[in-house]
Amino acid sequence: MEKKSFKGYIYLLPSIIIMICFTLYPLVRAIVMSFLGDYSIINGSYKSIGFDNYKDLFKDPDFFKSLRNTSIYVICVVPASICLSLLIAVLINNCKKFKAFFQTVYFLPYVTSVIAIGIVWRWMFNSNYGLINYALGLFGIEPIQWLNRPEYAMPALIIFAIWKSMAFNILIFLAGLQTIPEDIYRAARIDSTPRFRVFTRITVPSLAPMIVYSSVIGMIGAFKVYNEVFSLFQGKAGPANSAITIVYYIYDKFYNSYKYGVAAAGSVVLFLIILAMTQIQLRVTGEKKKN
Amino acid sequence: MTTKRKVINTVAGVLKYGILIFGAIFTVLPFVWMISSSLKTPAELVAAPPSLFPEVPQWENYKTAWAAAPFARYFVNTLIVTLCTTCGVLVTTVLSAFAFSRLNFPGKKTVFALFLATLMIPGEMLIITNYETIINLKWIDSYKAMIVPWISSAFYIYLLTRFFMQVPESLYLAAKVDKCSDFKYMIKIMVPMNKQAIFSIAILNIISSWNAFLWPLLVTNSQEMRVLSNGLVRFQTEAGSSTELIMAASCMLVMPIIIIYLFLRKYIIEGVTRGGLKG
Structure with a gap:
């Protein structure tokens, strides 16, 4: 390699400027803002410095509700999506015909706008004319007030989110399955190992890194859920705020109640959660590399 | 291959494609429903049972x-x-x-x-x-x-x-x-x-x-x-x-x-x- 020179920075300049202005500065600024009581974005004024915003945050029952809902969302969506995706990916991988066809179909939700397709799900969840209640009616189940009753808001959101999140997982698992050497399967066939044993003893262990990766990425994404809520409940957080999530809470404080400091404090809490998730991911992938 | 083995393989094959097709329908359903609903008349939208396709596609909706x-x-x-x-x-x-x-x-x-x-x-x-x-x-x-x-x-x-x-x-x-x-x-x-x-x-x-x-x-x-x-x-x-x-x-x-x-x-x-x- 040639000698070091600062020329590299000329190439990096555009990215560095954008990164400083729109990533690093706002990060520091958000942390600072979270310690300013009654901060106003319009003229930059504030009344106090300290933990007031955090006190407000942890006194607010809506914030706890948003934490609880987000946790329920993460716990339901991520494992269900991983398991279903794993099943579908293994089946697609076993297909001789239509492999490309199924892959194309199953990946479709990934590329579509959450907002637009959320509006369609809203229509399908409609309690009087929705397709879902009609289908349930065929099995003798009474119409469910999916979007109008607090107890059904989270289930509706979770069903929509599982549908949306499977595409990415299936893709990652399919890519992982292709790296498993065919020889192992052939050996298992010669030994006439039962299919289920092949699945639990060969497929799942070989895919373990991808499963961990998908889980962490899925968890990080699920902690940041917002667009799904917005589109399914037409800009609201479900009946009586029953489907309020952390990010929804932050944006609501910021955009509708003008409580910038509290919103910033909420976003710092979110940041810490995401940071913890990322540390788990780094730990796990680090171990993978060691092995 | 024994007959028993053959039967198991056939059942597994049917099951495999059955699950895949069911999942594929579940995946594309919102898209199909979006397109079909966009071409329906207001009366067809609320009809029971709902029809998959409109009688006459209402292109003027667009x-x-x-x-x-x-x-x-x-x-x-x-x-x-x-x-x-x-x-x-x-x-x-x-x-x-x-x-x-x-x-x-x-x-x-x-x-x-x-x-x-x-x-x-x-x-x-x-x-x-x-x-x-x-x-x-x-x-x-x-x-x-x-x-x-x-x-x-x-x-x-x-x-x-x-x-x-x-x-x-x-x-x-x-x-x-x-x-x-x-x-x-x-x-x-x-x-x-x-x-x-x-x-x-x-x-x-x-x-x-x-x-x-x-x-x-x-x-x-x-x-x-x-x-x-x-x-x-x-x-x-x-x-x-x-x-x-x-x-x-x-x-x-x-x-x-x-x-x-x-x-x-x-x-x-x-x-x-x-x-x-x-x-």
Whole structure:
């Protein structure tokens, strides 16, 4: 390699400027803002410095509700999506015909706008004319007030989110399955190992890194859920705020109640959660590399 | 093969395709339902049992929806924002990836680590202060506000750096001997050799810009500056119970991306897989 020179920075300049202005500065600024009581974005004024915003945050029952809902969302969506995706990916991988066809179909939700397709799900969840209640009616189940009753808001959101999140997982698992050497399967066939044993003893262990990766990425994404809520409940957080999530809470404080400091404090809490998730991911992938 | 074995294999085969077909129907159902609802009459929408296809496709629903709100304007805005953002991303990504993969400069490792570290910051956290910045810059209600913050992506830079690293170093050294400048080498050799990866990044970015929702909603006030996804949500409130029109409008937002996907899915899948398996 040639000698070091600062020329590299000329190439990096555009990215560095954008990164400083729109990533690093706002990060520091958000942390600072979270310690300013009654901060106003319009003229930059504030009344106090300290933990007031955090006190407000942890006194607010809506914030706890948003934490609880987000946790329920993460716990339901991520494992269900991983398991279903794993099943579908293994089946697609076993297909001789239509492999490309199924892959194309199953990946479709990934590329579509959450907002637009959320509006369609809203229509399908409609309690009087929705397709879902009609289908349930065929099995003798009474119409469910999916979007109008607090107890059904989270289930509706979770069903929509599982549908949306499977595409990415299936893709990652399919890519992982292709790296498993065919020889192992052939050996298992010669030994006439039962299919289920092949699945639990060969497929799942070989895919373990991808499963961990998908889980962490899925968890990080699920902690940041917002667009799904917005589109399914037409800009609201479900009946009586029953489907309020952390990010929804932050944006609501910021955009509708003008409580910038509290919103910033909420976003710092979110940041810490995401940071913890990322540390788990780094730990796990680090171990993978060691092995 | 014994008969018993044969039977088991047949059952397994049927079960396999059965599950796959059921899952595929579940996956495409919202899309099919969106298209079918957009072509129905109001009476057909609420008919019980619901029909999968309308008796006579009501194509004029699209005309009505298109005329009911300035969708043409929204379309142009979305196109401008998407194309400008993507061009910006490609320029900054290629330049940065080249610097990280081939050039030697002091602090390179630190800067690269810093870029990677920014991937851990949730964008949701930055929106509040970025909104403040846009207000202070007096950029509210402008294309710049929707484009500039998004023209650089640490993730794509990381992705492309890995592709650039795979190009043999000897090519670079040979070019140096021939007195080829770094910039010329980047344009003439690095970019053409990695055009598939760059193309994948472009398409992925087109999709995410096209679908962007919250940021454009925050930084625009006037109807003239609205993008499609924001216009759709506004239209949903205005159109109220005209579900067929709302579905037609949703189709307008979703269909261009689905068409791009069906034609270029190889690049999209390749890009997402490479990005996903970075470990």
